[in-house]
Amino acid sequence: MPEKINCWEYRKCPEKTCPAYGRRDVFCWAISGNKGCLSGLEASNIFKKCLGCKVFHVNALTNPEHGFMGLINQLYVELEKSEAQHLLFRKITSLIHSTIELDKTLHVILTCVTAGYGLGFNRALLLMTDETGSFLEDRMMVAPESKEEAYRIWQNIAKLDVSAENLSELVNIYENSFKAKGKEYKPGKLALALNGTNIFTQCMKDKNALLCDYKYKDRVPGDFISFWGTDYFAVAPVLSGKRIKGLIVADNFFNNQEITREHINLLSEFAYHAGLAIENALFYEDLEKRAKELEKTNERLKEARQILMRTEKLIAIGEMAATVAHEMRTPLISIGGFAEIVRDKVKDNPEVYKHMEIIVGEVKRLERIIQDVLDFVKPFELTLTDINVKKVIESAVLITESGRKKHGNISIEVPEGFTSVKADEERLKQVLINLLDNALDSAKESKVCVSAKKEGGSFVLEIRDDGIGIKAEDAGKVIQPFFTTKKNGIGLGLPIAEKIVKEHKGTLSISSHTGGTVVRIELPFLEGKL
Amino acid sequence: MKTLLIVDDEENIRQLYKETFEAEKYKVLLAQTGSEGLELAAKNKIDLIILDIRLPDMNGMEVLERLSASGKEVPPVILNSAYSGYEHVSSVWLAEKYLIKSGDLSELKNTVRAVIEKK
DSSP states (O other), X not given: OOSSOOHHHHTTOOOTXXXXXXXXXXXXXXXXXXXXXXXXXXXXXXXXXXXXXXXXXXXXXXXXTTXXXXXXXXXXXXXXXXXXXXXXXXXXXXXXXXXXXHHHHHHHHHHHHHSTTTTOOSEEEEEEEOTTSSEEEEEEEEOOSSHHHHHXXXXXXXXXXXXXXXXXXXXXXXXHHTTTTTTTOOOOSOEEEOOTTOHHHHHHHHTOOEEESGGGGGGSOHHHHHHHSOSOEEEEEXXXXXXXXXXXXXXXXXXXXXXXXXXXXXXHHHHHHHHHHHHHHHHHHHHHHHHHHHHHHHHHHHHHHHHHHHHHHHHHHXXXXXXXXXXXXXXXXXXXXXXXXXXXXXTTOHHHHHHHHHHXXXXXXHHHHHHHHHHHHSOOOOOOEEEEHHHHHHHHHHHXXXXXXXXXXXXXXXXTTOOEEEEOHHHHHHHHHHHHHHHHXXXXXXXXXXXXXXXXXXXXEEEEEOSOOOOGGGTTTTTSTTOOOSSSXXXXXXXXXXXXXXXXXXEEEEEEETTEEEEEEEEEOOBOOO | OOEEEEEOSOHHXXXXXXXXXXXXXXXXXXXXXXXXXXXXXXXXXXXXXXXXXXXXXXXXXXXXXXXXXXXXXXXXXXXXXXXXXXXXXXXXXXXXXXXXXXXXXXHHHHHHHHHHHHO
């Protein structure tokens, strides 16, 4: 009698409702011992039918090897295996719910797909859809390099009593053995278009696991075959909620074992868990993102509060400075005024005259400082009018030069036809005076050039000098209030200029090198009607 | 000889302006408060008023408004203040010029001269 024999063929059984009917992978329990061809539920259903079979009855009582005890043993093994699988599933489920690291969870799932009591596939591959949903991309793979490696790993695993209790140990063996292809797997080797009738598209459309065998031969994309090496595999959809996130592909590439319906069902179960893991991970990712956003908002709020506190402090200081400056101004006017009167009366006494000149000069300096402080601390509103750019520049040049011994060092460049913009004339003049003052101080004898032009949507003013430039270590400080390199300055010229430019919603930038300095002011261009 | 009226609550400033403008050959009248200034303006023929803004009884703008409301011909007024910031108050435009007080009197002197010559 042949070792493997199909009961329905052997007995010419007409019982078409029997789950074993017409199948070539199911062998007669009584004659061949039904060696390992079935497992779990399927086996128990077929076994129910066997109980009504005469051959089974006779053989079960007489054949010691394949008989009743053999059957009981086999069922016991099946039961144990089911129990182990059941436990494994529970373990995986709890793992999925306890870990938020997507890659780790996916790796565990793929590992279980290939573990002995898990599914016992040789290889497993996770494909995920890209953002547009039109491509499948490889995300992770668990597989031995070769038959030899597979054999070695399986031996390791065979030594281990694989059950839910030592799942983590199992995962460790897998992680260590499959490092190159598992957790450390570098995705991006595949991009399968999801179109037409290819098998992956169909699996995703049906939302059902399926076995890709000779029936689907023509529907496996060529790219995939050259990557995977075979067209015989099981594929199951990974669902997250109602949406399909990807597919798990698994096969027995190394031992060529047949993939049964039960394997497919189990793979489908694993894929479902993978979907849950992805959903979980996405949820946590989202949560983490929101938490980070919240943290950032909080950080910004804190900053804003600090700025507010600083601003309030500055306003208080400003008000105090303004009060002090005003109170000082009136006595200074008397001092300065009378000093001038006295000075003019002592013209014939050069020594006293010189002293009086010093008093008059110093009072002027103090008055200028007070004016600067007031300009800097006082909030102001712009009065925008149509101004003649050239005239404003000329007037600023005149005022700047009036206090100096040498005139004619400043050249003005305003293109023909560029006449009028809207701006605050007095403030703009002040900006120019402050900047020209700096430029002349720096330039010494060389030329200073002030130019105005329209550049795109901007009104650009530039003050260039060929002077000594700003020292590198001072570059960041020149715009700070009260920073000065001048003997007689208090360091408010540039900050005031910047404040006025900012009020105009413009920018002031300084570029400096050893050959000179360029200060560039860009204001939004508002055409004037002059 | 042209007559200037100086309205300022600061004793030293009044003295300073008096000496300065007398040296410039003007006749100078002094007032310490707004109402004193208005009184002097009503009784005398004044060619120009140098008016402080912060005064003990009223501010310079009010003095300006009352002068205009008096019906008499109003002499030109130079507002002269230690404070900037009033430039945009509407009644400031009743004045010829708005100056910020300074120990350097040349601007004030030049303005007085120009306004009187224009008149």
